[in-house]
Amino acid sequence: MRVLVAPDKFAGTLTAVEAAEAVAAGWHRHAPDDEIDLAPMSDGGPGFVDVLHATLGGELLAVTVTGPTGAPTPATLLVVDDTAYVESAQACGLHLTGAQGGEQATTRGVGELLAAAIGTGVRRVVVGLGGSGTSDGGAGLLAGLGATADVPLDEGPAGLDGIGTIDLAAARERVAGVEVVVASDVDNPLSGLFGAAKVFGPQKGLTEERLVVVDAWLERFAEVAGRRTALEPGAGAAGGLGFALLLLGGTRTPGIGLVTDAVGLPARARAADLVVTGEGAFDFSSRAGKVPAGVAAVAEQAVRPCVALAGAVLVGAREMRALGMESAYSVVDLVGEERAFADPAGSLADLAERVARTWSR
Ligand SMILES: Nc1ncnc2c1ncn2[C@@H]1O[C@H](COP(=O)(O)OP(=O)(O)O)[C@@H](O)[C@H]1O
Numbered sequence: 001m002r003v004l005v006a007p008d009k010f011a012g013t014l015t016a017v018e019a020a021e022a023v024a025a026g027w028h029r030h031a032p033d034d035e036i037d038l039a040p041m042s043d044g045g046p047g048f049v050d051v052l053h054a055t056l057g058g059e060l061l062a063v064t065v066t067g068p069t070g071a072p073t074p075a076t077l078l079v080v081d082d083t084a085y086v087e088s089a090q091a092c093g094l095h096l097t098g099a100q101g102g103e104q105a106t107t108r109g110v111g112e113l114l115a116a117a118i119g120t121g122v123r124r125v126v127v128g129l130g131g132s133g134t135s136d137g138g139a140g141l142l143a144g145l146g147a148t149a150d151v152p153l154d155e156g157p158a159g160l161d162g163i164g165t166i167d168l169a170a171a172r173e174r175v176a177g178v179e180v181v182v183a184s185d186v187d188n189p190l191s192g193l194f195g196a197a198k199v200f201g202p203q204k205g206l207t208e209e210r211l212v213v214v215d216a217w218l219e220r221f222a223e224v225a226g227r228r229t230a231l232e233p234g235a236g237a238a239g240g241l242g243f244a245l246l247l248l249g250g251t252r253t254p255g256i257g258l259v260t261d262a263v264g265l266p267a268r269a270r271a272a273d274l275v276v277t278g279e280g281a282f283d284f285s286s287r288a289g290k291v292p293a294g295v296a297a298v299a300e301q302a303v304r305p306c307v308a309l310a311g312a313v314l315v316g317a318r319e320m321r322a323l324g325m326e327s328a329y330s331v332v333d334l335v336g337e338e339r340a341f342a343d344p345a346g347s348l349a350d351l352a353e354r355v356a357r358t359w360s361r
């Protein structure tokens, strides 16, 4: 039997590559003769560059950029032919800000990363969005590329309070002649009920009262910088980085689709008998745009069953099927929360061994 293993990262415990390897190790304990094809995945968030490098090869270039709280932060660009890939979470990820709300946290480093990518002379730069700890509407990115305003653009959303004017000419000049592709994991607008602060603020540590304040800063920023662009799908990805990149002429594409195509997932699914995906928490936010739903859609096209192995499964059977999944299995249900976090790779392997008993033939 051939099994395609295509998980996302398990945020905080396993990278996508580690998760795929753990699943393969456990599966082989039960079914040593099964052929396993490892395809670690990303939707534009953490792991984007690693996952693409593992499949596409290319050259990795190390750079140091300004982190979300100002500290020098290492990041890596991937250059493949005339395209550079940049992962915004490396410069402003939640792992760098901690759950502090990010009211002063900046995306300046993402602008620096983009500038470094453009500096390599490529024709196209793909920016992966997701997993950010910031909510600055991408103002920091614009500052990192030379934009100026009557308020500081690189002091987080708090710095935008009372903004009246912005000049994007220098930033637009900096990206002129380069195609900017915005690979985002969500299609939310910048502000409002479905905006960056309201929907993704809580996971960054913003309290109910502060969400409203940050949303109002973003709303005002949108009025000054580009109201219509703020409503476009994906403007609210990565705390509004999508907005800034769209203002600079970027075009949005779902990150999962970009990665799926880049790693040739449809053909690999057709060559398999079963597709296995997974992520840390399988919940209803795992809908369209996220790795498990994207992998399930590819499996469906290939007429192959798809199952999910997750740290925790937080949806019922009906929702799981709506997400295209035949079954979803939980590490926590098998080994308990303590062991799941103490030995994430070992316990995911144990779960995979169990699942192989049901699915391998
Ligand atoms: N090994 C694990 N076992 C159980 N739960 C995990 C494990 N790793 C991560 N998680 C849970 O998954 C959550 C992250 O969800 P995940 O789907 O990986 O990321 P996101 O939703 O940010 O894309 C974590 O907050 C944690 O509760």
Ligand SMILES: O=C(O)[C@@H](CO)OP(=O)(O)O
Residues within 6 Å of the ligand: 045, 129, 130, 131, 132, 133, 185, 186, 200, 203, 236, 237, 238, 239
């Ligand atoms: O960075 C963020 O604000 C969100 C949405 O883009 O990412 P994730 O869905 O990975 O939590």
